[in-house]
Amino acid sequence: MNKIYLILVLILVFGKTAKSQDLIVTKSNDSILCKIIKLKKENIYFVFKNESEFQSTLMPLSEVNSYLQDFYTENPIPKEKLPGFVNNSKIRISVSGGYSYDPSKLDNSIPSGFKPYFNALRSGYNMEGSFIYYLDKTIGFGIKYNFMRATNSSNNAVFGQGGNQFTGILSDKISVSFIGAVSSIRFLGKNNKTAFLLNSAFGYLLYSNDQTVFLDTFHITGNAFGVVSEVGYDFEISKNLYLGFQLGLTAGKVNKVESDNGSVIEVIELENNTRMQGSGRIDTAIGLRYVL
Numbered sequence: 001m002n003k004i005y006l007i008l009v010l011i012l013v014f015g016k017t018a019k020s021q022d023l024i025v026t027k028s029n030d031s032i033l034c035k036i037i038k039l040k041k042e043n044i045y046f047v048f049k050n051e052s053e054f055q056s057t058l059m060p061l062s063e064v065n066s067y068l069q070d071f072y073t074e075n076p077i078p079k080e081k082l083p084g085f086v087n088n089s090k091i092r093i094s095v096s097g098g099y100s101y102d103p104s105k106l107d108n109s110i111p112s113g114f115k116p117y118f119n120a121l122r123s124g125y126n127m128e129g130s131f132i133y134y135l136d137k138t139i140g141f142g143i144k145y146n147f148m149r150a151t152n153s154s155n156n157a158v159f160g161q162g163g164n165q166f167t168g169i170l171s172d173k174i175s176v177s178f179i180g181a182v183s184s185i186r187f188l189g190k191n192n193k194t195a196f197l198l199n200s201a202f203g204y205l206l207y208s209n210d211q212t213v214f215l216d217t218f219h220i221t222g223n224a225f226g227v228v229s230e231v232g233y234d235f236e237i238s239k240n241l242y243l244g245f246q247l248g249l250t251a252g253k254v255n256k257v258e259s260d261n262g263s264v265i266e267v268i269e270l271e272n273n274t275r276m277q278g279s280g281r282i283d284t285a286i287g288l289r290y291v292l
Contacts, residue, residue, distance in 0.1 A: 020072045024044065032046070034047060036069055037082065047081060089291035091291065092134070094287055097126065100125060100281050113158060120152045122277065128285060129145050150278055166214075168213075169212050174277060176207050176281075182200065182228070183201075195242070199229070199230045202226070206223050207252075217261065231247055240290060241290060244288070246286075254275070254276045256270055257276065
């Protein structure tokens with residue numbers, strides 16, 4: 001009867017302020033409101049609030065008269081105070097920049113004298129940003145944007161053949177933008193100090209080139225369905241801030257482009273084996289990640 005009376009008193013006194021805790025009643029009739037962590041053959045492990053501090057301890061089962069788990073419906077002991085708790089970040093915001101390279105073969109129609117010029121357009125720089133929300137420790141979804149720029153110019157490009165050769169300006173300013181939905185698989189290291197990521201994104205790819213050939217200037221644009229795949233590695237440098245490295249592939253098949261020289265707009269259908277430079281490339285980048 002004393003035990004039943006004690007429990008009823010505890011419910012009346014603590015029911016509104018100490019909900020969803022566990023209860024341990026000792027053989028000396030002491031009651032402990034706590035969170036039971038685990039039970040072993042000889043001991044019971046629990047966390048309890050001692051004045052203003054949370055403490056983790058154990059008690060021999062030989063000293064326990066009884067215990068009740070989920071004695072109340074809510075738990076005032078914060079989960080971060082429980083042993084072994086690691087806070088898995090839900091949000092990852094990243095910004096990066098680095099080097100891009102287009103490994104594709106040059107179009108066979110390009111004259112051999114211009115191949116060094118167009119080979120230089122294989123290389124460029126990239127910038128990217130992404131926002132990912134993680135549903136749990138591993139799986140996340142969000143949005144991603146990346147941008148690549150490659151440029152080259154020559155004031156003494158040789159045009160024409162044989163005795164009809166002349167020199168003039170040849171320049172290209174290629175830009176390729178991608179925006180799309182991204183899914184992420186994350187593997188966290190010990191204490192969340194590091195993370196290995198596999199990201200895939202699907203969305204819209206926009207190709208643009210401001211090109212000058214001798215005295216004519218053209219604005220060339222095209223678009224396609226784009227795909228980005230990347231692997232990344234982040235490591236903590238301060239609270240909520242990580243330094244990250246990534247290697248990725250961005251690709252999209254542009255089937256036609258629109259060329260505008262300021263007076264005439266021409267739509268050009270591309271052959272199946274033709275791909276605009278920069279629309280398929282390898283990206284390497286380094287950047288900062290803010291997680292919370």
